[in-house]
Amino acid sequence: MTDGPTYGFDTLQIHAGSRPDSATGARQTPIYQTTAYVFRDSEHAAALFNLQEVGFIYSRLTNPTVAVLQERIATLEGGVGAVCCSSGHAAQIMALFPLMAPNKNIVVSTRLYGGTVTQFSQTIKRFGWSAKFVDFDDLVSLRAAIDADTRAVFCESIANPGGYITDLPEIAKLADEAGIPLIVDNTSATPYLCRPIEHGATLVVHSTTKYLTGNGTVTGGCIVDSGKFDWSSSDKFPSLSQPEPAYHGLKFHETFGSLAFTFHGIAIGLRDLGMTMNPQAAHYTLLGIETLSLRMDRHIQNAVEIAKWLDADDRVDLVTYAGLESSPYFDRVAKICPKGAGALFTFSIKGGYEACIKFVDSLEIFSHVANLGDSRSLVIHSASTTHRQLSPEQQTAAGAAPDVVRLSIGIENVLDLISDLDRALTAATKS
Numbered sequence: 001m002t003d004g005p006t007y008g009f010d011t012l013q014i015h016a017g018s019r020p021d022s023a024t025g026a027r028q029t030p031i032y033q034t035t036a037y038v039f040r041d042s043e044h045a046a047a048l049f050n051l052q053e054v055g056f057i058y059s060r061l062t063n064p065t066v067a068v069l070q071e072r073i074a075t076l077e078g079g080v081g082a083v084c085c086s087s088g089h090a091a092q093i094m095a096l097f098p099l100m101a102p103n104k105n106i107v108v109s110t111r112l113y114g115g116t117v118t119q120f121s122q123t124i125k126r127f128g129w130s131a132k133f134v135d136f137d138d139l140v141s142l143r144a145a146i147d148a149d150t151r152a153v154f155c156e157s158i159a160n161p162g163g164y165i166t167d168l169p170e171i172a173k174l175a176d177e178a179g180i181p182l183i184v185d186n187t188s189a190t191p192y193l194c195r196p197i198e199h200g201a202t203l204v205v206h207s208t209t210k211y212l213t214g215n216g217t218v219t220g221g222c223i224v225d226s227g228k229f230d231w232s233s234s235d236k237f238p239s240l241s242q243p244e245p246a247y248h249g250l251k252f253h254e255t256f257g258s259l260a261f262t263f264h265g266i267a268i269g270l271r272d273l274g275m276t277m278n279p280q281a282a283h284y285t286l287l288g289i290e291t292l293s294l295r296m297d298r299h300i301q302n303a304v305e306i307a308k309w310l311d312a313d314d315r316v317d318l319v320t321y322a323g324l325e326s327s328p329y330f331d332r333v334a335k336i337c338p339k340g341a342g343a344l345f346t347f348s349i350k351g352g353y354e355a356c357i358k359f360v361d362s363l364e365i366f367s368h369v370a371n372l373g374d375s376r377s378l379v380i381h382s383a384s385t386t387h388r389q390l391s392p393e394q395q396t397a398a399g400a401a402p403d404v405v406r407l408s409i410g411i412e413n414v415l416d417l418i419s420d421l422d423r424a425l426t427a428a429t430k431s
């Protein structure tokens with residue numbers, strides 16, 4: 001099918017990027033489990049290697065199954081192109097790679113997935129990059145943190161783990177003023193709830209491991225390019241605007257226009273960093289995306305009901321769900337993610353760290369895992385697991401204080417979920 005703007009999300013989540021297989025007519029996208037592709041002749045091979053013709057060379061760079069997924073996610077996000085990779089964390093490095101150089105920095109929100117805080121505060125230093133962590137509700141500090149060496153601003157749309165909603169248009173304005181791209185991690189929201197490009201984002205990154213696949217089977221990541229950033233308006237992004245030595249002096253922006261970032265991500269990023277998504281993973285994620293809108297509607301319906309039930313319970317202190325009217329971020333839901341505030345939130349249990357541990361160990365339906373966005377309900381005590389590497393101050397800033405438990409609400413029967421929580425809260429708080 002041709003992907004026109006006339007098709008609704010529910011149609012595009014099934015059809016975008018996929019055509020009946022040209023060799024067999026197979027209706028479902030085949031899993032092209034192959035490493036390499038035969039060149040028609042030497043001239044064809046040369047044209048592919050020169051990027052004069054788009055085609056398949058080797059599956060570290062491109063694969064037909066992965067290509068369908070790339071087109072589908074790009075369409076759902078309203079971008080011009082996408083690059084899939086091996087995990088969400090790979091997507092973050094791949095998004096920064098064309099923009100960064102030693103001694104350059106990024107300005108990032110304090111409210112991020114725990115693994116991202118570690119990646120940005122520790123690991124990227126090995127590349128000579130650095131990150132400045134700022135409260136993204138404090139626009140004055142955010143503006144002040146951006147300096148001549150800043151190459152991107154990074155945040156999550158619905159931020160993990162606390163149900164915080166980022167005021168994307170305001171952040172995009174500051175990035176624009178500074179002439180640098182805004183990168184938004186849209187994992188917790190998915191393009192069904194929030195399309196960051198419409199709010200001014202330049203790049204959108206995903207852990208496809210989560211809601212997009214939706215069944216906890218594979219890890220994957222994706223970077224979507226809005227195609228809207230002018231990489232040549234300053235000398236800040238030489239990999240895209242100047243002759244790229246890693247590709248015999250090719251000028252990506254001049255040659256590929258709005259697709260410069262996508263081509264760079266494949267021809268250099270995947271080629272040299274090798275963080276490639278495998279076709280089997282792309283297959284599972286394509287299957288998952290077909291039901292994304294149905295699942296998200298049910299995730300939200302269950303999350304709202306459970307957040308309200310917890311909020312009214314005496315054993316519970318604070319529920320952070322932005323879908324509750326009492327949330328300081330309730331007004332942003334209508335602006336940023338009008339279909340709902342997602343299905344991920346935290347709450348605190350009276351009794352602190354020990355009560356949280358007992359609670360997690362007493363649940364039956366909720367699984368205690370370091371994951372989110374599965375069809376099944378999940379729970380984690382972040383302070384003793386995903387956010388363990390952080391200082392208590394960083395834990396609290398990230399919404400993962402010692403008395404806080406995170407829930408990822410699944411699509412099971414909501415009454416069963418509430419009984420499970422009720423039983424475990426009783427076990428956790430009896431003295």
Ligand SMILES: *Cc1c(COP(=O)(O)O)cnc(C)c1O
Nearest residue numbers: 087088089113160187207209220
């Ligand atoms: C899980 C997650 C990541 C990392 O993704 P992986 O696929 O586990 O590498 C990044 N950001 C957010 C918001 C996540 O939930």
